[in-house]
Amino acid sequence: MGLGGGCLFGLAPQPGFLATAASRARWASAAPQVSWCPAGGRRAGSRLKAIASQAMPSATPAIVLDPFAAKNFVEPGAKPTGRAFIEFDKQEFEARVNAVYEERVAAGEEPLKPGYAPFCKHLFVPNFVPGLPDAVLAIGQENAGLLRSEYYARVEKELPVLTRWFAKADVKVPEAKFLDVILYSREQIRKENAAMGEESGSGAPWGIVSVKAQSIDSEIPMEPITMMRNALGVEHGGSGVPLDRDAYARSVEFWNQHARVQ
Template structure:
């Protein structure tokens, strides 16, 4: 039988966990909660409610045991049910829709270098509701490094920041876009992470994205 002291300690631990969530939405990801930003997928839920639910799912899945390795040691993924009914953010390119593709130079923030990309305008593609959300996490240490280089605040002290959310139909990582891989190879001053380009991963990315495009 657990003692009263043990119960108090357990209660204190749970309260501390609730007060200090493992996952927080990084400011970089906030544009996905703003319908006017045009960033897909749009997450139609208050940020606080989103954080609460993803932390519940994270803890229920075993906490750090559910983390999936990303493209670098500081990057992890958590795959959860699509509890916000977000629409899929990628479409296959077909002879019937390829004329809808648009291209242009864009940057995710004002301080990043713009890169050439292509996409389907969200008004032109009827995207179905996705099955899963891929929560892309950066470690707090990496966020501090990149934010310092860009002259920005480091934000929360939570161990993991959600830097992006992808809505998709598989509970595994989709290939990163080739241009994103190249941008990540840049230094933090240009909006990258300084991670060397992996040629094999790059070829896998090209093979996938030659036949797909984001919806935005």
Template sequence: MAAADTNQKLATLEPIALRQFTDPGFVGPKIYLHPKDFEAKVDNYLRTKTPPLREGYSSFCYHLIVPNFAHLKASYLKIVPENEHLIRTAYDANSPEDLPVLTRYFPASAVKEMTGPAKFLDVILYTREEIHQENMARGMEHLNNASDAPWGIMRVKAQDVERELPMLPTTLIRNALGKGFGGSGVPLDVDRYKESVGFWMHHAAVR
């Protein structure tokens, strides 16, 4: 990817990630920083290349794993006998245009005494080209003029490990369904899917 102009933003929050800041109905961990302040912090990390970006599940996806400057609690919890009765299920979609899929989770209010601030944030970035392609596949071309930053922030996860966590099995399946269904079109990798199941069999999201 060509180097960006020094006055140009390197990353902007995409609508799917902006919900974590502004949507009162968002069911995941809310971020109580102003979106522009969050973008500025990410921009600084990208400009200094400290820490460096890490490759994600495809050539258009990268991870910026940084200290938890947003003070978010961990977005997942290990399932143990003491908390498994608190697990709930729901059919969820990332946006109205996506297919709802069955998910399980811990209500944040029910496990607030079991979770503390996470050590790291995993800022998930997509290339602008990929974002444009996905918007077009979903009939949302109007969003393609919202930013010319080379990176789009797609999700922010709070976690205690300094590495990428396995994606949810349902996310891998949605991606394989294609861009028209809210996925990326990356074919299902059986080994990656088994790794995902191995992790999420023993953990659940907190929201």
């Protein structure tokens, strides 16, 4: 699907990851109706739940959870399998994301922020998933020896690439403050699914292809290896977007100092 995996929710936390990711539109200005403070994450989650329950249901939601990202969810009470890390009901997650989107549209705001290509957008919301940790951690002398690596493919037909990460059992990370909900256009999802011999599964304009738990409400650089895979094309599990050397250099600068937690 052309995105970095993990918590991607992994997705990528970072107590220290604001080193190279310049914070853009703050949550307070992006959604004044939803209060947020570092100590009030659960309060913000309750507010989002209220919005979702009170909003009129839309016959065709603007945003749906794509199967590519759905594999990262663990049903409440179930045991996590593979790299699934989001313990939350998928339908409720989708409803809350749409509630935030619709509320901002109704307020005359542009809820979607530009991504790395025209078909990619970001929707930043306060973290409403209880206990979901940051997905990226700064690398230091105290934890560098804990890094793990593996050639990994997120789905069977994808080209395996070298990845590195911290095992969440080995490190301590704070609860994420924000969720970076990454969206692909329906056209792009159909294009990539066709290359993999899969069905699109929905007609909604936007599909959630990744969720990243993080401490800032702005984009964290895509990992260098993901940029390379994207440039290889949809037949290898990428998006077909050419490599941007300047963006790649910024990504290297950030990921030399950080790693995912999963």
